[in-house]
Amino acid sequence: MIRLLLRVLGREYAQPMRRTVALMTTTAVVEGLSYALLVPVLRALFGSTPADAWSWLIAFGAAVVVYAVLRYISSLSGFRVGTTLLRGMYHRLGDHLARLSIGWYNARRVGEVSILASRGLLRAMGVAAHLLGPLISAAVTPLTIVGVMLAFNWQLGLAALVAAPIVAAIQVWAGRAMSASDAERHERDEEAAGRVVEYLQAQPVLRAGGRTVERFRLLDDSLREVQRTARRQALSALPGVVGMTLAVQAVFTVLLVLGAYLALGGNVGTAEVLTILVLAARCADPLLSLAEFGAKLRGARSELARLDAVLRTEPLPEPCEPVLPQRHDLEFESVAFRHGDRVVVDNVSLSVPEGQRLAVVGPSGAGKSTLLQLLARFYDVDAGAVRVGGVDVRDVDTEALMSRIAIVFQDVYLFDGTIEENVRLGRPDADEAEVRAAASAARLDEVVERLPGGWATNVGEGGALLSGGERQRVSIARALLKNAPIVLLDEVTAALDPVNEAAVHAGIERLMAGRTVVMVAHRMRTVRRADRVVFLDGGRIVEEGGHDDLLRRRGRYADFWQIATAPVVTEGRSGAPARP
Template identity: 85%
Template structure:
């Protein structure tokens, strides 16, 4: 468990974890040894001079005080280590997720990652703060007490020692029997989370279909499966808990019988037997708590295994000796890219000189957006190379590559914050005047003036409080503020009304000025402003040339153009 925890977190966290484990183990041993001072106390109390017990009682009080200090330091160390690990885990998970290929993400993983980043990380990292100390005390303190009993009477010590392998065997058996139900419950939890997200996202469709009152069957079925899996998990835990209780009670009963036999035979005094039984009773509570602690540790281990699986997912490799491009022309050299078994891009070769504009058109599913994503290295190609300034994007440091590219998507996502905060994502250290200038160029200042809060107006989660056109203006202002030499545009005006489309086009024109541009467009009027046009079909270049040349040829592009210009 600890090894997996350190593997998930990294070697830099090993020292505080080991220090915490050592301190907690020392505290557990100190607690067990402190009970050894009860051995002379009871015989003295039952003897002819009870006052002889005072020195031992004082020593016992001092030992308890030392234990209390150690326990405080151990718990404090556990909480501090847990907080540090939680902080480090969130940073490591977030950094890793940001470097995973976009192809790794799908609808199912949205639910998995949301559960993992909230409940999973807290549960896994809570091991150090909340579970490690109880587990160590439940294991180490009883063993220390058994060692003390062995020192007092070897027969009763050996009888008490029988509990160790019995308890360990029951815990292993319970863990194995519950492994399947625990995994099933976790699987059902993740499925249900995905269904909840789907239900929320599908509200417009459900309401449009008049199903605002009707329950969502897929979500109901998923929640019922969670209920059934939870019931099976609880039932599978009962045999282990009952077995552990019976084992502890059986060992204690055996000690009682053996102690009575030895006392009646004169081998040991009644006071010593009573002392040993008191010590044995002190072992019972921590041993019985192992059933609950074991279940929580198994849950935490499952979450750790999921975190480990995510962190082991391969990221896009970084070049050992990155090269910085000196220019900003673009080139596709015999590029092929597959998504699963499907070839999305097949043997594409084209170039975009620095400062020129390339328009990519074609039917839906032709691979147009994928071309843009390959330039930004959202994926790595399966064959050929994508180059920026003559340098393969795989040889460019990711931060350097991203600093050279401004990407404006069709579907704009804004973070839940103010308009200004969302614009400043393009360049956080920009001066206020630069932010205002970018907003003016993107025609965003019109939006800011209309909103009650102005620049401090909140856009809502995902930009829900703004219209589609207003979100696009924020996105363009963000790209203008970034001032990157390469601009990638992905159908940015395909879903806008005429007023917003005119405003966005004006902003786009300012954004494209003097930059290397690759634009994907469905509205063919946008294509006329390009220096060259590529018609993509089924992942391959069907036609290439200027707008006028392609119209004169009367091929696929001309058909697209005339169809888009047709009235109605």
């Protein structure tokens, strides 16, 4: 457990944890040794000169004071280390997640990481603050007391020592019996949490279907499984608790019988037997508490194991000797990329001269957006090479690569903050005039003027308080402020109304001016302004060339263009087709 914790913490935080463990161990040993002073106290009390017990009682009181001070210092150290580790681990986990490949993330992992970063990390790092001290005390103090008993009477001490492997075996057996139910409980809890979110998100559909008073069957089934798993978990914990109690009681009974036998035989005095029984009783409490700590430790260990698995996931490798591109032309050379078992990009070769625009069109699932993600090195290719300025993106430092690329996606995510803060993400050190100029070029100033809070308007989590077109304008302003020489556009106007589409197109034109551009588009008015068009299907380039040239060929692109530009036909009241 401690070894796993130290591995998760890493070198930076492992040393403070080792010092805390050493301090807690010392405290537990001092506690056990302090009970050794009970031997002369009881001898004096049951002997011929009871007054001699005062000096030993004073010594025992002094030992208790030393133990109390050490316990306070070790507990305080545990709390301080726990809070420091929690803050540090949030930073370490965040930095590591930021370096992982985008391909590592999927719906399941995002849910796992969200739970791990909230409840899981608190539970795992709470080990130092809340569990480590009592755990060490429950294990070390009884062993120290057994050492005292061995020094006092080897027969009774040896009988007490026999309890150590028995208790350890019961703990291991109980842990193995509980591990399966713990894993099942975690899985059921995650599933139930997902079903609750799904139920809340499905409210519009349920209400539209007139099912507002009906139960959501999937959620009900999930909650029933949680209940059944909790019951099985409780039942599987009983043998370990009962076994531990019986073992401790059995050892105490053996000591009592053995002590009585030795006392009757004259090998040990009554005071010594009472002392052994007092020490044995003092061992019983921490040993019985091990069963209580077992469930908490297993839960913390499972969170630590999940955290360790995330931290040991290898990020995309950084170049040992990074190269800085001097140009901004783009090139794909025999690029192949697989996502799972599916071939997304298959032997693609193309180039984009510096300052020109390439439009990538094709049906859904053709691999268009993946090309942009490979350019930004969200993934590494399986074969071939992606180059920026003649340099393989794998040989460019990630920060240097991203400083040369501005990306505008169809689905814009804004952070919970003001409009100005979200725009400044493009270049945090920009002055106010530059921010306002970028906003004006993206026609974001029109949005800011009609909002009551102006630039200080909060956009909400994910930009939920703004419309899709308004979020897109913020994204374009952010890209304009970044002023990167390479621009990647991913269907930025696919879901906008005509007014916002016109505004966004105006901003996009300013963003593309004088830059190397790769755009994924369905709207043909965007494609017509490209210097070259690539038609992608099934991860392969089917056609490429100029817009007019591709239309004259009457191939796949011409068919795509005809469908995209055909007028919408609606049906009139009489049933006859009518053009709007």
